[in-house]
Amino acid sequence: MKNQLISFLYEFISERGCTVNSDHMLSLSFKNDVVLDSFETLTLVMQIELTFGIKIELHELLDPKTDNIGEFIKMVIAKQ
Secondary structure: OHHHHHHHHHHHHHHOOOOOOOOOHHHOEHHHHHOOOHHHHHHHHHHHHHHHOOOOOHHHHHOHHHHEHHHHHHHHHHOO
């Protein structure tokens, strides 16, 4: 599932015009490196919930730790 999620995020981010080096993607910050607006963030969360059959709670998104893509992936995997 981890590789699926990494591929999903890479594609989602790339489609929005963000240049992402896949070798360093897990260390990137959603806020500082990827810079998604609120609508894109909501779209991302909804697509992950539908694709992976999970529910992401608001407090999990607001956790500063999940701003890091690698930590966000760990959180999603733990919900499976």
